[in-house]
Amino acid sequence: MSDAGAAPALRVDGLHKAFGEHVAANRVSLTVQPGSFYGLVGPNGAGKTTTLSMAVGLQRPDAGRSLVFGVDVWRDPLAAKRLMGVLPDGLALPERLTGRELLTYLGTLSGLDPATVERRASELLDVMELSGSAERTLVIDYSTGMRKKIGLASALLHGPRLLVLDEPFEAVDPVSAATLKNILRRFVAGGGAVLLSSHVMALVEQLCDTVAVMAGGVVAAEGPLDEVRGGRTLEEAFVELVGADVSGGEGLSWLGS
């Protein structure tokens, strides 16, 4: 293992993935520093999920590598996984468990002692507002927002130093979103690094210090938020960078007639 103290929290280097003729991620390189809140934005189909899933070791790249605090995700997956917490897109959770049972199961699997698992599970369930009556609910009966919250609790349970979160705020109500934002800010203030993808520019502007804009499988811009915005809103910069046609649906004459 290399010196984890000196290395970036995440270094993605030339990650490439094609599905048949279609290149979903084209030699993508990104660097997330410790203590950084990093936002990955891009239109639908830009390659964000493909990039994140390769970066964390869930999808094997055709080329390139991913290092978590200097540890190669594909060469040393166990060491890399100890350092990161992941909230994948379309998270598949064991569903016939309650939230507490799920955390207990995952905490035990990750090698934590039972007392630590119980203490952390209780704290996480409280903070995520999944204690009380929600504790008796099976994950299969959770709403989408509750799934995101238990997914984030699962990602935090083993005390990672890097969080990689694919659309963590999707379908989360505003009160829960405020709670999640506070948890993530605290995590970053404590020296952790967060990489998240989102479609919500306002949220990325509010939370992130560094952003990357992806379009058509390539990184169109990466850098400090203010640099990428260049005096505009992130949304304006985004539209310009991805060359989007922001038409108002002029063809839809039957709408509103």
Ligand SMILES: Nc1ncnc2c1ncn2[C@@H]1O[C@H](COP(=O)(O)OP(=O)(O)OP(=O)(O)O)[C@@H](O)[C@H]1O
């Ligand atoms: N397993 C797969 N098989 C075939 N094509 C795929 C597969 N996964 C992704 N793609 C294609 O790769 C491209 C990038 O998809 P990806 O899900 O990475 O984009 P995204 O930026 O996360 O999009 P969204 O914001 O809509 O979630 C899309 O054109 C998608 O159809």
